Amino acid sequence: MKLGDLFRLAISRLGTGKLRTALTMLGVIIGVASVVALVSVGQGATSGINSRLEGLGTNLLSVTPGSTTTGATRGAFGSATTLTIEDATAMSTLPDVAGVAPELASQRLVVAGTLNETTNVIGTTPAYPLVFAYSMWQGSFLTQASVDHSLRVAVLGNTTATTLGLGPSAIGSTVYISGLPFEVVGIMQPKGGVGFQNPDDEVLIPVTTARDLFVGTDSVRTIGVSVASAKQMDTATAEITTLLDQRHGIGAGGTPDFTITSQTQLLSTVGSISTLLTVLLAGIASISLIVGGIGIMNIMLVSVRERTREIGIRKAIGARGRDVMLQFLFEALMLSVSGGLIGIVIGVAASAVIAVLAGWAFTFNPVTVVVSVVFSLIVGVIFGVWPASQAARLDPVVALRYE
Amino acid sequence: MSDPIIHLENVSRVYDTGKVLVPALVDVDLSIGPGEFVAIIGPSGSGKSTMMNILGCLDRPTAGRYVLDGTPVSELDDNGLAALRSRSIGFVFQSYNLLPRTSALENVATPLAYQGVGRRERMERARAALERLGLGDRLHHQPTELSGGQQQRVGIARALVTEPALLLADEPTGNLDSHAGAEVIELFHELHASGRTIVLITHDPDVAAAADRQIHIRDGRIAA
Numbered sequence: 189m190k191l192g193d194l195f196r197l198a199i200s201r202l203g204t205g206k207l208r209t210a211l212t213m214l215g216v217i218i219g220v221a222s223v224v225a226l227v228s229v230g231q232g233a234t235s236g237i238n239s240r241l242e243g244l245g246t247n248l249l250s251v252t253p254g255s256t257t258t259g260a261t262r263g264a265f266g267s268a269t270t271l272t273i274e275d276a277t278a279m280s281t282l283p284d285v286a287g288v289a290p291e292l293a294s295q296r297l298v299v300a301g302t303l304n305e306t307t308n309v310i311g312t313t314p315a316y317p318l319v320f321a322y323s324m325w326q327g328s329f330l331t332q333a334s335v336d337h338s339l340r341v342a343v344l345g346n347t348t349a350t351t352l353g354l355g356p357s358a359i360g361s362t363v364y365i366s367g368l369p370f371e372v373v374g375i376m377q378p379k380g381g382v383g384f385q386n387p388d389d390e391v392l393i394p395v396t397t398a399r400d401l402f403v404g405t406d407s408v409r410t411i412g413v414s415v416a417s418a419k420q421m422d423t424a425t426a427e428i429t430t431l432l433d434q435r436h437g438i439g440a441g442g443t444p445d446f447t448i449t450s451q452t453q454l455l456s457t458v459g460s461i462s463t464l465l466t467v468l469l470a471g472i473a474s475i476s477l478i479v480g481g482i483g484i485m486n487i488m489l490v491s492v493r494e495r496t497r498e499i500g501i502r503k504a505i506g507a508r509g510r511d512v513m514l515q516f517l518f519e520a521l522m523l524s525v526s527g528g529l530i531g532i533v534i535g536v537a538a539s540a541v542i543a544v545l546a547g548w549a550f551t552f553n554p555v556t557v558v559v560s561v562v563f564s565l566i567v568g569v570i571f572g573v574w575p576a577s578q579a580a581r582l583d584p585v586v587a588l589r590y591e
Numbered sequence: 592m593s594d595p596i597i598h599l600e601n602v603s604r605v606y607d608t609g610k611v612l613v614p615a616l617v618d619v620d621l622s623i624g625p626g627e628f629v630a631i632i633g634p635s636g637s638g639k640s641t642m643m644n645i646l647g648c649l650d651r652p653t654a655g656r657y658v659l660d661g662t663p664v665s666e667l668d669d670n671g672l673a674a675l676r677s678r679s680i681g682f683v684f685q686s687y688n689l690l691p692r693t694s695a696l697e698n699v700a701t702p703l704a705y706q707g708v709g710r711r712e713r714m715e716r717a718r719a720a721l722e723r724l725g726l727g728d729r730l731h732h733q734p735t736e737l738s739g740g741q742q743q744r745v746g747i748a749r750a751l752v753t754e755p756a757l758l759l760a761d762e763p764t765g766n767l768d769s770h771a772g773a774e775v776i777e778l779f780h781e782l783h784a785s786g787r788t789i790v791l792i793t794h795d796p797d798v799a800a801a802a803d804r805q806i807h808i809r810d811g812r813i814a815a
Contacts, residue, residue, distance in 0.1 A: 189704050189705055189707070190704070190707060190709075192710070193704050193710070204692050497688070498690060498691065500688075501688045501689075501690060502690075502701070502705075503649075503673065503676075504647070504649060504676065504682050504688070505676070505677070505682065505701060505702040505705065505749065506673060506674075506676050506677025506678075506702050506705035506706065506753070507673065507677075507705050508669075508670050508673040508674070508705070509669055509670065509673070510670070511705060584649045585644050585649045585650050588649070588684075588688070
C-alpha cells in the first residue's frame with residue numbers, strides 16, 4: 189500500500205469516532221501545550237531577569253572592601269573600611285577602565301518645601317551615570333568641577349523627586365539634606381527596580397561634599413567600575429587587583445582586603461538557576477506527554493481488538509502484515525502528531541497570555557515547536573508500534589472468524 | 592486438459608490443540624482446471640472450512656503439496672501467501688465481509704490498493720466492476736445502506752476487480768433470502784460462462800447443484 193493511501197486511511201479513520209479521537213489526543217495536547225508554555229515562560233523569565241541585570245550597568249565590576257576570606261570567617265558586607273576615594277581616583281587611570289564611580293553613602297533626611305523623605309544620599313563622581321546605566325531626565329549630572337570644589341549640588345533619583353514633589357521646574361531650587369541647603373541640578377530618568385532596593389530612590393552629591401559634610405572619612409562602601417568592553421572584563425579585573433595590591437601594600441600570596449565581583453558572575457548564576465528551573469518544568473510536563481502516549485497505546489490496543497475482523501478481511505484480500513502494521517502505526521502517528529500540533533497552538537497562546545500578564549517580552553522559540561513535533565512523533569511511534577504489530581501478527585483464519 | 596488452476600496432492604491439515612492432534616483434512620487429492628465451476632459440498636464439521644482456508648491460501652497444509660496457479664503454496668512465507676492471495680484469489684464470503692463505514696467503491700478498490708495500483712486507476716476499475724454487477728447507482732453507499740443481495744454483489748465485485756485466477760466463494764448464499772440467493776447463483780453462471788474458474792463451498796445440495804462438478808467431503812476426506 190502506498191504512503192498516500194495510508195495517510196488517507198488514517199485520516200478517514202480518525203474522522204469516524206470524533207469524540208474518541210479528541211479524548212485520545214487530549215493527553216498529547218496537554219503534554220505538548222504544557223511543555224511549550226513552560227519552556228517559553230522559563231525563557232521569558234530568564235530574558236526578563238537578564239535585561240534587568242543589564243540595567244544595572246554595562247560591563248560593571250563592583251569593588252567592595254573586605255576579603256572574601258579572612259581566616260575562616262568573612263566580615264559583614266561593607267563592614268571593612270579599606271577602600272578610599274583615592275583608590276577610586278587611581279583606578280580611573282587604568283587602560284581598560286572606562287569610568288569609576290565610588291559610592292560614599294549615608295541615610296539622610298531630605299526636605300523640599302513641606303515634603304521630606306529619609307533616603308540614601310550617595311557621594312559619587314561624574315562617571316556614575318555611565319557606570320550604573322542611568323540617564324538624565326531634567327538638568328545635568330554632577331560635574332568634575334563640583335567634585336573638585338566640594339559644591340553643595342544634588343541630583344535626585346526619579347522616585348525621590350516624585351516623593352518630594354519636584355518636577356522639571358525644580359532645577360535650580362533648593363533641597364535640605366540633614367538641614368544643609370543643596371541646589372538641585374538634575375533629576376534622573378527612572379531605571380526600574382532590581383531586587384528589594386529601588387535604584388531610583390537616592391540623592392547624588394559630589395563625593396568630596398559627602399566626605400566633608402556627612403561621612404567624615406575617605407572610606408567608600410563600594411566602587412563601581414565600568415569596563416570599556418565585555419572582552420576586557422578579565423584584564424580589567426587583573427589591573428585593578430594589581431593596582432590595589434600595590435596601593436594597599438599586599439605582597440604576593442597575601443590576603444587581599446577587597447573583593448571584585450563582576451556582573452557576568454551574577455548573570456551566569458541567575459542564568460543557570462533559571463535554565464535548571466526550565467528543564468525541571470519541561471521534565472514534569474513531558475511526563476504528561478508520556479501519559480498521553482500511553483492513552484494512545486490503550487486506544488490502539490482496543491481498536492485492534494475491535495477491528496480484528498476488518499484485519500482478517502484486509503489480509504484475505506491481499507494485505508501483507510506490513511500493510512496492516514503501517515495502517516495502525518499511521519493512525520497512532522496521526523493521533524499523536526495532530527495532538528502535538530494542537531498542543532503547540534494552545535501552548536504558544538498560553539505563553540503569550542502569561543508573557544503579557546507577567547510583563548515580559550513574549551519569546552516564540554521555533555526550536556521548541558520542532559522539538560515538540562518530533563517528540564510527539566516519537567511518542568506515536570513508541571506507543572503505536574506494539575498495537576500495530578499485534579494487528580499485523582493476527583492469523584487471517586482466526587481474524588476472519590472473530591465476531 | 593491444460594495445467595490445472597488448483598492441484599492438491601496428499602494434502603493433510605492437522606490441528607494441534609496441545610493435547611490431541613485433530614485431523615481436519617486427510618490425504619486429499621484434487622485437481623481443478625481453468626474455467627471449471629466446482630462445488631465442494633459437505634456437512635458442518637466435514638472439513639470444508641479447512642478446505643476453504645487451504646485453497647484460499649489463508650492457511651498452509653501440514654503435509655502434502657498444493658500448487659495454485661502454478662505457484663507451490665507450501666514453500667511461501669506469510670508475505671508470499673498474502674501476495675498470492677492478492678494476485679490469484681478473489682474471496683466471496685457468507686457474511687459479505689465488507690469493510691465497515693467504507694463506501695462500496697472504496698471497498699471494491701481496496702484489493703487494488705494492496706497491489707500498489709494508483710488511486711485514479713483503482714477508482715476507475717472499481718467503478719467498472721460495480722457497474723458490471725448493476726450497482727452503478729450504489730457507488731457511494733456504505734454497507735449498512737445496502738440490502739444483503741447488494742452487499743454480496745459488492746463482495747463479488749471486490750473479488751473480481753483484481754481479475755484473479757480463482758473465485759473462491761464460501762456459502763455465498765448462506766445469509767441471503769431465496770430470491771437474492773438465486774440472483775447470486777445466476778451471476779456465478781454468467782461468470783462461469785465468461786470463462787472464470789469458480790470454487791463454491793457449501794453445505795446446501797441445491798446450491799451445489801448449480802456447479803458443473805460436485806466434490807463431496809466427509810470426515811476430512813473426499814467422498815466422491
